[in-house]
Amino acid sequence: MRTDRTREAGREVSDLDRPIWEEQSAFDERDTADIERVGYPDFGDDPSLPVQPPVSRSGRHQAPPKPPHRSRHAEQESAGLAQAEMDPDADPPMQALARVPRQDRTRPRGRGDLVRTGIRGLGQMLITGGLVVLLFVVYELLVTDLVTDQRQEELTDELVQNWEDDPTLGPDLPGGGLSEIPMGEGFAFIRIPALGTDYVRVIVQGTTSGALQQGPGHYVESAMPGELGNFSLAGHRTGKGSPFIDLDVLRPGDAVVIETMDTYFTYRVLGDPATGNFGADPSGIPGQEIVSPQDVEAVFPIPGVNDASVAPTDAYLTLTTCHPKFSNQQRLIIHAVLEGPGLSKADYPDGPPAMTEA
Amino acid sequence: MYSWIWRTLPGGLPGKLAGSFLLIAAISALLLFIVFPWIEPSLPFNDITVE
Numbered sequence: 001m002r003t004d005r006t007r008e009a010g011r012e013v014s015d016l017d018r019p020i021w022e023e024q025s026a027f028d029e030r031d032t033a034d035i036e037r038v039g040y041p042d043f044g045d046d047p048s049l050p051v052q053p054p055v056s057r058s059g060r061h062q063a064p065p066k067p068p069h070r071s072r073h074a075e076q077e078s079a080g081l082a083q084a085e086m087d088p089d090a091d092p093p094m095q096a097l098a099r100v101p102r103q104d105r106t107r108p109r110g111r112g113d114l115v116r117t118g119i120r121g122l123g124q125m126l127i128t129g130g131l132v133v134l135l136f137v138v139y140e141l142l143v144t145d146l147v148t149d150q151r152q153e154e155l156t157d158e159l160v161q162n163w164e165d166d167p168t169l170g171p172d173l174p175g176g177g178l179s180e181i182p183m184g185e186g187f188a189f190i191r192i193p194a195l196g197t198d199y200v201r202v203i204v205q206g207t208t209s210g211a212l213q214q215g216p217g218h219y220v221e222s223a224m225p226g227e228l229g230n231f232s233l234a235g236h237r238t239g240k241g242s243p244f245i246d247l248d249v250l251r252p253g254d255a256v257v258i259e260t261m262d263t264y265f266t267y268r269v270l271g272d273p274a275t276g277n278f279g280a281d282p283s284g285i286p287g288q289e290i291v292s293p294q295d296v297e298a299v300f301p302i303p304g305v306n307d308a309s310v311a312p313t314d315a316y317l318t319l320t321t322c323h324p325k326f327s328n329q330q331r332l333i334i335h336a337v338l339e340g341p342g343l344s345k346a347d348y349p350d351g352p353p354a355m356t357e358a
Numbered sequence: 359m360y361s362w363i364w365r366t367l368p369g370g371l372p373g374k375l376a377g378s379f380l381l382i383a384a385i386s387a388l389l390l391f392i393v394f395p396w397i398e399p400s401l402p403f404n405d406i407t408v409e
Contacts, residue, residue: 121359124359124360125359128359132389135386135389135390135394136389136394138390139389139390139394140398143390143391143394207407209398209399212406212407219407234406234407234408235406236406237406291408293407293408294408295408296408298408299408320406320407320408321406322406328402328406331406331408333408
């Protein structure tokens with residue numbers, strides 16, 4: 001058993017790249033020699049004892065996949081030893097310090113090693129866990145964006161193709177001409193000029209996590225674009241393309257344009273554009289509000305009115321997303337109201353006026 | 359664990375470095391494209407709807 005260890009130790013050292021790790025190798029050999037000289041009198045060859053042979057120790061020493069680290073450490077340590085041993089004029093405290101690890105190494109090993117190994121293993125597991133969590137953050141913030149952007153491009157192509165192929169998917173019939181849209185399928189574009197003239201996303205049907213992974217999703221029970229009632233959308237604040245990350249910069253009067261097969265619908269964020277007061281709309285519906293996740297009244301036909309017997313007389317738009325950013329403690333809600341009738345896309349080939357006013 | 363992997367990887371220092379890189383890449387890809395998308399729906403912080 002001893003011979004095996006020694007041979008393995010020798011192989012370990014010879015595996016090293018001599019020119020670079022020369023000092024470390026010398027150190028390890030001395031390390032091993034010390035232990036060999038002292039031996040393991042306490043444990044003998046009792047196999048029940050979890051003895052950590054010098055192989056493991058020096059092997060572990062050589063193990064980290066970051067050679068520069070170890071090299072610097074080893075150089076410092078052996079330099080310290082060398083200085084203390086070769087320089088008799090060195091400060092006594094320095095000598096004492098330098099000798100500590102040497103004495104340490106010659107101490108008999110036992111339960112302490114087991115504990116050390118256990119703690120080291122635990123530390124490595126914790127570090128690994130931390131790295132995995134970090135990687136998950138990278139995934140949430142960056143990789144999901146890539147996936148969603150890709151999906152949005154596909155949805156855009158599909159939607160344009162559908163509109164060209166099949167006029168019956170279209171017209172934006174009040175009363176729910178589009179209500180048979182399959183879950184997860186794109187059916188309209190949302191443009192928000194205040195977030196940039198190039199801000200456009202495909203709206204998909206449904207608010208399941210699968211649907212929302214692809215883009216802003218339409219609450220199935222809510223109205224369709226242009227309909228009386230409340231056309232309500234949910235979108236991710238951070239990650240998954242972050243479609244609604246900047247909803248908080250919308251101000252009263254800002255336009256939200258919904259493009260369906262043949263119509264542009266322009267909604268205006270509620271409130272007083274002059275003062276920026278979200279609560280100034282005569283209807284009493286705020287342009288922006290922050291609510292708890294349970295406040296479903298936000299997407300009711302008349303936002304905030306929990307009474308099914310009152311028929312809506314206006315066409316609202318509601319956008320919901322997380323608040324604050326990176327959290328899901330609350331919901332940021334934007335309410336807007338339809339401005340005038342829908343504009344025929346045939347009449348406005350360059351887009352509705354709201355797109356160029358900002 | 360890491361020391362064991364490093365000792366087990368073949369091919370001297372270049373081989374060990376290449377092997378480590380491959381391992382890291384493979385595990386990252388596994389996590390990013392299979393494990394995380396699979397585990398994500400059961401995590402709470404993607405709820406963005408009012409319900």
